[in-house]
Amino acid sequence: MSQVITQGTALHGPAAAPAHGPTSAVLPHAPARGSAAGPGARHAARGALRRFVTAVAVVSAALATVSAAPAAASATPTTPLGPTASARGEDRLTVTVSGMGSGVDGTYEVTCRPGRGSHPDPEGACAAVERNTGWGRDAFAPPRQDAMCTMQYGGPATAHVTGSWAGRPVEATYDRRNGCAIDRWDALVPLLPAAGSGTGSATGSATPW
Structure with missing residues (x-):
C-alpha cells in the first residue's frame, strides 16, 4: 500500500x-x-x-x-465635318436636256453644298436629289421593268444625267413616254426641267425652269 x-x-x-x-x-x-x-x-x-x-x-x-x-x-473650338464633307466628298452632276424647246435644251453643271454651277436653279436641283436619296433609295435608279404604267405620253423631252452623288457614279437617262417615266422625271424637278418649260415644248408655252 x-x-x-x-x-x-x-x-x-x-x-x-x-x-x-x-x-x-x-x-x-x-x-x-x-x-x-x-x-x-x-x-x-x-x-x-x-x-x-x-x-x-x-x-x-x-x-x-x-x-x-x-x-x-x-x-478647343473645332470646325465640324459633316458626313457630306468627310465621307461623301463633292456631289457634282451634269444634266443634258433635249426636246424641251429653246431656252431649256442644253447642258448644265451643278455642284452641291453649297449649290452652284450653270444650272438655272442649283440649290433647288440639289434639294430635289437630296429628298430622293436615303437608305435603300437611289435617286437615279432605273425604272422597274415589272411596273404597271399608264399609257400617258408626256412629250419628246429626254434628259441625261452623269457625275457623282453620295460617293457613287451617276449615269441615268430620263424621258416622258408613259406614266412611270413621267413620275420618275417629275421626282427630280427642278434638277430636270418641269413640263411646259421653254418654247416648242408639248404645251407650246414658255415657263421658267
Whole structure:
C-alpha cells in the first residue's frame, strides 16, 4: 500500500512536472518573441504603408491627367465635318436636256453644298436629289421593268444625267413616254426641267425652269 502511495506521489509530485513542461515552456517564450519582433514589425508596416500611400498618390495624379485631356480637347473650338464633307466628298452632276424647246435644251453643271454651277436653279436641283436619296433609295435608279404604267405620253423631252452623288457614279437617262417615266422625271424637278418649260415644248408655252 505504501508502495502505491509512493508511486502516486511520484506521479503527482514535482517529478511529474516534465509532463507539463512543453505547455509551460511555450507560454513564457511568447511574450519574449512578441516584444523582440514588435518594433521591427511596426517599422516594416509603417514603411509598407508609406509606399502604398505614395503609389496611390501617383496613380491618382495619372488618372487626373488622363481625365483632364478629353475635357481640354472638347473645350478647343473645332470646325465640324459633316458626313457630306468627310465621307461623301463633292456631289457634282451634269444634266443634258433635249426636246424641251429653246431656252431649256442644253447642258448644265451643278455642284452641291453649297449649290452652284450653270444650272438655272442649283440649290433647288440639289434639294430635289437630296429628298430622293436615303437608305435603300437611289435617286437615279432605273425604272422597274415589272411596273404597271399608264399609257400617258408626256412629250419628246429626254434628259441625261452623269457625275457623282453620295460617293457613287451617276449615269441615268430620263424621258416622258408613259406614266412611270413621267413620275420618275417629275421626282427630280427642278434638277430636270418641269413640263411646259421653254418654247416648242408639248404645251407650246414658255415657263421658267
